[in-house]
Amino acid sequence: MVLHQARTDSSQDSSSVDGRARVSGVDAARGIALLGMMWVHIIPAVDESGRTSTAYLLASGRASALFAVLAGVGLALATGGRHPYQDGRLMLRRSGLVARASLLALVGLTLGAVDTPVAIILVYYALLFVCALPFLSLGARALVPLALGWSLLAPVLSHVVRSSLDESGGGNPTFGTLTDPQGLLTELFLTGYYPVLPWMAYLLAGLAVGRLALDSPRVAAGLLVGGAGLAVLSKAASWALLYPAGGLDRIVGSPALERRLSTSLGGTTPTTSWWWLAVSGPHSGTPLDLLHTIGTAVAMLGACLLIARRAAPLLRPLIAAGSMTLTLYSSHVVALGAAGDSADRAALLTIHIAVAVAFALLWRARHRRGPLETVVSATERSIRTLWARRSRSPSRLER
Template sequence: MATEAPAQPRAADATAAPAPVAPQRRPWIVRRLRELVGSGGRVIGLDVARGLAVLGMFAVHTGVIAYEFHWLEPGTWSELAWGNASATFAVLAGVAVAIIAGRTSIPDGVPLLQARMRILVRAALIFAVGGIIVALGTELVVIIEFYALFFAMSLPFLRMPWWGLAAFGIGWILLMPQVRVLLVDGLRDAHMVDTAIVELALTGFYPALTWFGYTLVGMAIGRAHMERWRVQLVILGAGVVAIAAANLVPLALAPIEDFLLAGWRGRVQGTDLASLLDPEGHSGSTFDLLGSAGVACVVIALCLLTQRWLRWVLFPIAAVGSMSLTAYTAHALVFLLVDGFSADPWSWVRLSVGVVLGCTLWRALLPKGPLEWGLSAISRATSDVSSRAPAGR
C-alpha cells in the first residue's frame, strides 16, 4: 500500500502583518527632562512666569530692589518687582483655577462638582500652610493665606466664559478700591478694623477684596485659547494698554485731583484719599491694580510667546514655577532659621541660586514638589465623585 508523503510545512505568508513591537519606554531621566522643557503636557511658559514672580518676591523680601524707577538707569529696574511680582502671582492663581476647571471647556454636572471640590480643598490646604508660616514668626508679609482666599473666591465664577471673566475682572479693578475705602471707614467707626477677617479682606498687605480682580483676569487668560499665538498677542497688547492707562491717566487727573476728591473728604475720615489716584505698587488704587495687572499680562504673554525657543534656557526657572508653593515655603524657612539673612547684600543672589538649583534637581528626579504632591493627592482624592448612578436606579 502506498503511503502518503508527510505534509511539508507551509512557508510563512509574505503578506501577513508583522507582530506588534512593544514601544520602548524612555529612561526616567529623559522623561523628567522632557517634562521640564514642556514636552510632558505642562505649559512651560506659565511655569516660567510663575518662577519669575517667585524670584521677584524674593527680591522684595530681601530688600535689594530700588524704590524709584528710571528708564535710563538699569540699576533702578529692580523696582518693577515692587507690587508687580505678587500681582503676577495672583493673576497666575486665576490661570491655575481655570486649568483645574477645564481650561476652555466650561464645566457642568459632575466635572463642575469635582472642580469645585479640588479648588476648595486646595484653598484650605494652602491657607493652612500660610497659617503655619505666619505662626512661626517670620519677618515676611506672607501672601499664601491671601492666595488661598483668591482660590475660594473663584468658585462662583467657574462657569463664566473668558469674555465674561475679563469684563468682570476689569470692572472689579475699577470699582473695588473705592468700595474698600468706604467699607474700611465704616468698620473703623464700628471698631472692627483689627479683626483677622477684616485684615485678610480689606486692610492687609494683599487685601482679598481688591486683589481678587487679578485672579479674575488670570481666569480669563486661562479660559481663553492661550496656546494660540494670536491670543498671546492680544494678552500682550491688553497688558501694554493697561500699563499706559494706569500711568498716564493719573498724570492727566493731577490738576483736578482736589476737585475729584472733594466729595470724599467729608464722608471718609482717617484715610489717605490721595492714594486713590496713586499708581505706585501696593497703594491699593485702581491705577495700581490696573498697572500691575498689565505687567502680569505682559510677562505671561512674553513667556508664552517665547517658550518654544527659550525652554532649554529657562527650564530652571520653570522648575521653580512648577513647585512654587514649596519654593515660597522654603524661602520663608530660610528667613526664619538664618538670623539677619536679609541684611546680607548678596542675600537675594544666594537665595535665588539655591532655590533654583534645589527645584531643578528635585524636578529632575520627581514629577512634583513635595507640597504640590500633597495638594494634588488630597484634592484629587476628595473630589473623586463617581458620575455613575446607583445600581437599580
C-alpha cells in the same frame, strides 16, 4: 502665593508642541513671580543713596500680582480651559479646590508663626480660591468685563467700608488669630496686605486669560502688547490725576508717605481723601494699581508664552522653579526668618535664588511636582474621588 494648578485641560493635548509651550510659559511666568518676590523680600526698599531701590521700583506689587493672575489662569486650565466645565466635572473640581485652599491656609497659618519680615500671602490666597468658585463656569466674554468692573468698583467699596474701620495690625495670620474670626476676616478681606476684596480682580483677570487659546502665538502676542498698553495707560492716568490735576498735594502730608508711593502702601490706602484712589503705587489696591499690575502680569505671561515656543531651554530654570512655587516659597520664608538681620543682602538674595533654582532643577529631574505640591495634589485628588463616589451612591440617587 500662587500654586501649581492642573497643567492641562480636557480639550487640549499636552503632548503637542503647543501644549508644552503653554505649560512651560505659564510655569516660567510663575518662576519670575517667585524670584521677584524673593528680590523684594530681601533687598531693602531704600538703597544707600536714599532712593527707592531697583527691586522695589521693578518688582514691588508686580510680582505678587503676577502670582495672583497666574492663580486665576491655573484655575481656568483646571476647569476646562477654553471650554469651561458645566457638568459634574465642575463640581468635582470645586470640591478639590476647597481641599487645596484648606491646605494652603494650614501652611500659611503655620508659616505665620515664623519670625520673618515677609507678609505671608498663603491664607489670603486660600480665601481667594474659595471666593473664585462661583466664577469657574464663566467664559472669557463674561470674565473680561467682570474683571474690569471689579478693578474699578471694588476699591471704591473698600474705601467706603474701611473709612469706619480701624487700620490693620499688620501681622501675619496665625492659628492664634483664629480666636477672633471677625477681626481675621476683616483683615483678610479689607485691611490686610493682600486684601481679598480688591484682589479678586486678579483672579478674575487670570480666569479670563486662562479661557483664551494660550497655545496660539497670536493670543500670546496680544497678551504681551495689550498688557503692556494697559500698564502704561493706567500709570499715565495716575500721573495725570496726581500731578497736573493736583491730586498729590491733597493726599501727601510727609516725605515718608510720599516714599511709600514708590515702595509699598501695605495693601491699602488711607481713607482720608478720595484722591487716594488716583494713586497707582505698589500694594495700594486702587483701580489704577489693579489695572497697572494686571497689565504687567498679562504682558509677562504673553512674553513667556512666546519665548517658550521658540527657546524653551532658556527658560528651564524658571520653568522648574515655577512648577513648585509652594515648596520654594515656604522654604524661602523659613530660611529668611532663620537668617535674621543679614548685613549683606545681595549675597543673601543670591543664595536664596541659587538654592531654589538648583533644588527645583534636581527635583524635576525625577519628580513631576514639588514636595508640598505632591501632598496638595494627592489630597485634592482624594477629595474629588470621595465626592464622585458620594454623588454616585444609591442613597444619593434616590433622593
